[in-house]
Amino acid sequence: MNLLEAKAVSVRLGGRNVVENISFSIAAGEFVGLIGPNGAGKSTLLKACLGLNNASGNILLQDTPLAEMSAQARGRAVSYLPQEHEIAWPVSVRHLVELGRQPWLKADGGRDFAGRHAIARAIARLGITELAERPANTLSGGERARVLIARALAQTTPLLLADEPAAGLDPAHQIGLMKIFRSLLSDGHSVVSSMHDLSLAARWCTRLIMIDKGHIVADDRPENVLTADNLRAVYGVEAFFAEAKGGPVLLPLDLYSGV
Structure with missing residues (x-):
């Protein structure tokens, strides 16, 4: 497949x-x-x-036609890291990374236990632990890029x-990112x-x-x-x-x- x-x-x-x-x-x-x-x-x-x-x-x-998949199914099959690194809202870095788990959230509000590990691992892999509580829209361009990469990794697709x-x-950080991608x-x-x-x-x-x-x-x-x-x-x-x-x-x- x-x-x-x-x-x-x-x-x-x-x-x-x-x-x-x-x-x-x-x-x-x-x-x-x-x-x-x-x-x-x-x-x-x-x-x-x-x-x-x-x-x-x-x-x-x-093997499933893209046109036949729901938004949630697509979000569980593939994650996307866009070229633009703009972050408009003053949410914390941790919260922004957590947004990568949206496709896995249950309709009944049940807890995403696997998500906790995925979020923590993504933050650690990108070396942004010290940024976790900072407002994401106050970061430098390179820091924003790393945070958005962490969000995509937290999606675990x-x-x-x-x-x-x-x-x-x-x-x-370029070499570090290449190593992360190869490790996947x-x-x-x-x-x-x-x-x-x-x-x-x-x-x-x-x-x-x-x-x-x-x-x-x-x-x-x-x-x-x-x-x-x-x-x-x-x-x-x-x-x-x-x-x-x-x-x-x-x-x-x-x-x-x-x-």
Whole structure:
């Protein structure tokens, strides 16, 4: 059973096709990086997979058509970390993380015992214990990002879709986040994350889907996707490739001259 399956998905926005005839599936235990230049359709595709964009084609979560699932069922199957990190209300950080448990709350008001552990673990994993009682709207950009990641983790879904989750984080917290995402795989969970940082994508993802102009250009292991030819054709850059501490290193160096 796939956690997510997209079949011939297309999204039209502003009179143009932003995503066109895309198909892929996500199995358990994968960390998939969704990469491509600005405007390639990455965020639009993620939203389509959640039912947040009108899309043609078929999208299934755990073999169930997305259109046939209730909001609660969707919330138990997939969590979403949006690109925007705005927090408008002065609720505490702890309360904001607790909101990730909404899909699991019972109609009769019964206690969510599993939620206590999930909330505490998410707060600890993101290193925000000292922020727990602070108003969430007073935090820095990086702190807000970590709190919203904790909320998504507290939802304890098999699949997490994240839109640029490392944006705004310093290098230590970026690496820490990548390690958290990789740790989820051992429990059979999967992560699909749009990413602009190709060095993080190369080193931490188990698979990459490269998108350009609304189409999939490559879908394979990082070393087979992040090739010199693909980087020139899709990003228009030259890059440095190496190995360090058992993993790949990629550094964009210059614009591709076409010569």
